[in-house]
Amino acid sequence: MKLIIFAGPPTCGKTTVIRQVVRRIIKKNFKPAYLKIDVLYADEDEQLKREFNIPTKKIYSGELCPDHCNVVVLDEVVEWAEQKGADFLFVETAGLCLRCSPYIENSLGIVVLEATSGMNLPRKIGPMLTLADISVITKIDLVSQAEREVFRYRILEAAKEITVVESNALYGIGIDPIVRDILKSKDIEHPMFLKGNPPVGTCTICVGKKEIGAKNHFGVLRTMENDLFYVGE
Amino acid sequence: MEIAKITVIGGIGKDGQPEKVKRFDLKMGDIISIVGPTGCGKTTLINDIELFANNNTPSERRILINDEPIPDDFSFDPSKHPIALISQHTNFLSDLPVGEFLKIHAKIRGSDSAELMIEETLDFANQLTGEAIIRETAMTELSGGQTRSLLIADAVIIGNSPIILLDEIENAGIHRTKALKLLKKYEKIFVFVTHDPRIALLSDFRIIMKNGAMQKMITTNAEEKVAAIGLKKIDDVMLEFRKLIRAGEEITDSIFAEQIEDLAASYKIYLKRRKS
Ligand SMILES: Nc1nc2c(ncn2[C@@H]2O[C@H](COP(=O)(O)OP(=O)(O)OP(=O)(O)O)[C@@H](O)[C@H]2O)c(=O)[nH]1
Ligand SMILES: Nc1ncnc2c1ncn2[C@@H]1O[C@H](COP(=O)(O)OP(=O)(O)OP(=O)(O)O)[C@@H](O)[C@H]1O
Ligand SMILES: [Mg+2]
Ligand SMILES: [Mg+2]
Numbered sequence: 001m002k003l004i005i006f007a008g009p010p011t012c013g014k015t016t017v018i019r020q021v022v023r024r025i026i027k028k029n030f031k032p033a034y035l036k037i038d039v040l041y042a043d044e045d046e047q048l049k050r051e052f053n054i055p056t057k058k059i060y061s062g063e064l065c066p067d068h069c070n071v072v073v074l075d076e077v078v079e080w081a082e083q084k085g086a087d088f089l090f091v092e093t094a095g096l097c098l099r100c101s102p103y104i105e106n107s108l109g110i111v112v113l114e115a116t117s118g119m120n121l122p123r124k125i126g127p128m129l130t131l132a133d134i135s136v137i138t139k140i141d142l143v144s145q146a147e148r149e150v151f152r153y154r155i156l157e158a159a160k161e162i163t164v165v166e167s168n169a170l171y172g173i174g175i176d177p178i179v180r181d182i183l184k185s186k187d188i189e190h191p192m193f194l195k196g197n198p199p200v201g202t203c204t205i206c207v208g209k210k211e212i213g214a215k216n217h218f219g220v221l222r223t224m225e226n227d228l229f230y231v232g233e
Numbered sequence: 234m235e236i237a238k239i240t241v242i243g244g245i246g247k248d249g250q251p252e253k254v255k256r257f258d259l260k261m262g263d264i265i266s267i268v269g270p271t272g273c274g275k276t277t278l279i280n281d282i283e284l285f286a287n288n289n290t291p292s293e294r295r296i297l298i299n300d301e302p303i304p305d306d307f308s309f310d311p312s313k314h315p316i317a318l319i320s321q322h323t324n325f326l327s328d329l330p331v332g333e334f335l336k337i338h339a340k341i342r343g344s345d346s347a348e349l350m351i352e353e354t355l356d357f358a359n360q361l362t363g364e365a366i367i368r369e370t371a372m373t374e375l376s377g378g379q380t381r382s383l384l385i386a387d388a389v390i391i392g393n394s395p396i397i398l399l400d401e402i403e404n405a406g407i408h409r410t411k412a413l414k415l416l417k418k419y420e421k422i423f424v425f426v427t428h429d430p431r432i433a434l435l436s437d438f439r440i441i442m443k444n445g446a447m448q449k450m451i452t453t454n455a456e457e458k459v460a461a462i463g464l465k466k467i468d469d470v471m472l473e474f475r476k477l478i479r480a481g482e483e484i485t486d487s488i489f490a491e492q493i494e495d496l497a498a499s500y501k502i503y504l505k506r507r508k509s
């Protein structure tokens with residue numbers, strides 16, 4: 001089975017892209033499965049199940065940041081998808097943390113960014129972009145060609161090796177090259193490893209400690225003037 | 234890739250029936266128009282051209298470059314994309330100042346004289362707008378007409394695209410006559426989607442559309458070219474009225490009569506010239 005992880009800011013078009021991809025994968029007689037990880041609310045699993053009659057699942061990360069949640073649950077989800085006889089597991093994650101990336105070594109990581117999000121976005125989102133294999137730019141139908149060029153340039157500035165695909169996902173334009181790369185991607189290798197370096201230490205903020213100020217937390221910390229330091233065992 | 238010719242091969246209309254126009258060619262220097270009622274598929278046709286459709290859009294049209302289809306897995310680096318599409322709806326979303334944005338765009342396009350290009354672009358755009366565009370203005374603050382003018386100028390000068398598709402520029406309130414005159418100086422393929430008879434008659438030929446399909450192709454003949462000059466006169470009169478109204482004048486009987494008599498006089502000259 002192949003694992004493909006889609007990350008990207010809220011409402012950037014992840015589900016719309018996945019829907020187009022799933023349609024084409026089914027046409028080629030493969031069986032996809034789908035997982036959505038979100039913080040509080042998601043209904044894409046029901047939509048996709050209804051639309052394509054494929055195994056789908058959702059997990060609410062709740063207190064955890066979605067990407068951390070992904071790290072802890074993914075092995076079980078892979079097992080579930082394999083039991084369902086899937087050839088492809090598509091994971092859609094809300095990717096809100098911006099410090100960690102959800103991608104897995106040797107599996108395809110796809111970041112979805114909307115062309116309408118402003119020229120500085122590629123400079124702001126860190127590993128979610130730099131560790132991805134493909135960057136899909138959606139909503140190209142809504143911006144001028146000149147701005148598209150600048151947006152793409154800014155993506156390549158942040159992630160030099162990334163493959164950029166421009167898409168009007170509503171009409172399925174620009175989806176075929178993504179499908180080609182998905183078909184070419186490698187099968188899951190066990191054990192799975194997170195791509196790149198996970199966010200430093202144990203994040204007490206991610207697990208819900210609300211107090212402001214380094215003195216209230218442990219793990220890898222910093223103060224305004226000082227570099228990172230470690231508190232804990 | 235050097236583009237000498239683009240060919241549009243007809244597909245099907247909204248009713249699934251084959252298009253009456255089976256194919257047409259666009260060669261460097263051509264100016265053509267796409268006309269037809271609202272919703273008939275004009276925008277869809279130029280979108281097909283921009284995408285180099287290859288039987289993969291609802292219209293099933295195919296686009297050939299120099300008689301060859303574009304291979305399926307071929308994708309342009311957008312900074313080398315030979316087609317610029319100025320669409321009906323696009324607005325700038327970036328809040329960069331105009332000057333800075335143009336500078337980045339010129340750099341991406343590999344220009345080594347960015348400053349000159351920015352000047353030329355702004356100069357071009359400002360000939361089409363009422364109020365001049367200032368470098369320091371954020372792009373999102375530009376008006377609809379200013380935006381459209383800058384998009385056109387950027388595509389022609391910084392983008393230097395050999396093929397430019399313009400969707401209903403007349404609706405943006407920019408100076409059409411000037412635009413056509415300026416654009417004609419550049420050796421490119423221009424495709425206008427338009428409801429404006431003047432633009433249609435100044436084209437080399439026009440495609441008439443209905444129900445999603447290309448119905449007919451009409452080459453502008455000598456008679457129509459003369460009519461186009463007459464239409465310009467009518468257009469000028471309309472522009473004169475617009476100018477007066479914009480300037481806060483009242484349109485009195487005598488002002489109206491003066492303009493119409495002017496028009497009648499030119500028509501007489503025109504008839505005399507036709508006879509000789
Ligand atoms: N115009 C246009 N709209 C798009 C495009 N792609 C997605 N949309 C629209 O953008 C909205 C959000 O798309 P989704 O696919 O739900 O986005 P998402 O990233 O899955 O959103 P969340 O999962 O809620 O974070 C929907 O209304 C889509 O129809 C595109 O290429 N062009
Ligand atoms: N050949 C075709 N096959 C199927 N659908 C089509 C075809 N041509 C156009 N359509 C559909 O018809 C609708 C209207 O088309 P389009 O927007 O291109 O019209 P238009 O002529 O540009 O209208 P307007 O003058 O209002 O801009 C769109 O939804 C488009 O997808
Ligand atoms: Mg979604
Ligand atoms: Mg239109």
Ligand SMILES: [Zn+2]
Nearest residue numbers: 065068097100
């Ligand atoms: Zn995190």
Ligand SMILES: [Zn+2]
Nearest residue numbers: 065203205206
């Ligand atoms: Zn955290």
